[in-house]
Amino acid sequence: MTKLDIDFCGVKFANPLVLASGVLGVTAGSLARVVDLGAGGVTTKSLWRAPHPGHKNPVMFGTEHYFMNAVGLSDAGLEKGIETLTELKERTDAPLIANIVAGSIEDFGAIAESVDILQPDIIEINISCPNVESELGKPFACSCQDAAAVTKVVRAQTKLPIAVKLSPNVENIVAVGKAVVDAGADALTAINTVGPGMRWNIDLRTPLLANKVGGISGPAIFPITVKAVYDLHAALPDTPIIATGGINSGRDALEVMMAGGTLVGVGTALYYHGDGFWEKTKQEMSDWLDQNNFKNLSDIIGLFHKT
Numbered sequence: 001m002t003k004l005d006i007d008f009c010g011v012k013f014a015n016p017l018v019l020a021s022g023v024l025g026v027t028a029g030s031l032a033r034v035v036d037l038g039a040g041g042v043t044t045k046s047l048w049r050a051p052h053p054g055h056k057n058p059v060m061f062g063t064e065h066y067f068m069n070a071v072g073l074s075d076a077g078l079e080k081g082i083e084t085l086t087e088l089k090e091r092t093d094a095p096l097i098a099n100i101v102a103g104s105i106e107d108f109g110a111i112a113e114s115v116d117i118l119q120p121d122i123i124e125i126n127i128s129c130p131n132v133e134s135e136l137g138k139p140f141a142c143s144c145q146d147a148a149a150v151t152k153v154v155r156a157q158t159k160l161p162i163a164v165k166l167s168p169n170v171e172n173i174v175a176v177g178k179a180v181v182d183a184g185a186d187a188l189t190a191i192n193t194v195g196p197g198m199r200w201n202i203d204l205r206t207p208l209l210a211n212k213v214g215g216i217s218g219p220a221i222f223p224i225t226v227k228a229v230y231d232l233h234a235a236l237p238d239t240p241i242i243a244t245g246g247i248n249s250g251r252d253a254l255e256v257m258m259a260g261g262t263l264v265g266v267g268t269a270l271y272y273h274g275d276g277f278w279e280k281t282k283q284e285m286s287d288w289l290d291q292n293n294f295k296n297l298s299d300i301i302g303l304f305h306k307t
């Protein structure tokens with residue numbers, strides 16, 4: 001059986017599958033449980049400095065092909081975030097990715113400084129949530145200048161590896177990727193949810209989300225993820241990517257790694273497949289590698305670019 005361990009920015013992962021930010025992993029207990037179920041690492045939900053209420057219910061619904069959410073980045077704030085990260089580090093040795101968010105460039109520096117003290121393995125910067133525009137304006141990920149400015153202030157506060165989470169909802173994701181790498185990012189996460197989109201109930205004439213609009217995740221966005229990862233890897237071959245968005249099987253995970261991903265973020269698939277997803281997906285990946293005579297998982301990264 002081919003082993004699935006992989007190095008990402010000098011951090012060792014037992015396998016490349018990591019829990020994506022905001023999905024299931026809200027408490028230290030739920031994040032540790034995801035590791036017990038077979039994830040190679042976990043990402044916290046976006047941590048704010050101050051408590052952040054998020055949007056009113058309903059904030060999420062699912063269909064056969066996609067989910068939509070407008071959670072609105074709800075979070076209890078830094079005090080609780082510190083508690084969660086501290087407890088999690090005691091409960092598991094698996095790599096921990098702390099995802100941070102802020103409404104201003106300066107606040108990104110402040111939250112990064114506080115989170116750095118807790119020494120997660122990686123800091124992921126969320127500048128790309130598409131469902132908080134009414135409150136925060138256009139995401140920083142929509143402008144190369146803003147995205148680079150956020151990266152710079154976070155870089156100044158930490159020596160930990162930084163992954164910047166990019167938005168697919170831009171004209172040129174590669175330009176934004178290059179801007180944040182030039183500003184000091186070590187890695188990229190591609191992608192956050194797509195949209196915003198909108199759905200209504202035709203009988204009640206009410207929107208399905210109280211916020212009316214929300215980000216789209218799950219299998220329907222997978223082709224957008226593959227293209228984003230492919231284009232980013234072509235332009236920035238030395239920058240590792242956490243490929244995220246619609247990965248729903250072992251074959252999907254292998255495909256997105258061949259497009260250029262090093263780690264594979266998994267979120268919505270857990271709503272479709274439940275707790276068994278991690279082991280089943282690892283087995284599928286390992287079987288495929290065995291059958292195709294690959295000795296090391298890292299040999300498949302970026303393979304599509306070599307054909």
Ligand SMILES: Cc1cc2nc3c(=O)[nH]c(=O)nc-3n(C[C@H](O)[C@H](O)[C@H](O)COP(=O)(O)O)c2cc1C
Nearest residue numbers: 020021022046069126192217218245246266267268
């Ligand atoms: C319910 C829900 C909550 C999310 N919350 C966050 C969040 O707090 N921070 C963040 O960076 N991304 C958040 N995301 C985006 C996911 O991390 C991921 O980028 C996106 O869902 C695409 O992956 P998937 O199709 O595997 O779910 C959230 C997604 C969902 C479905």
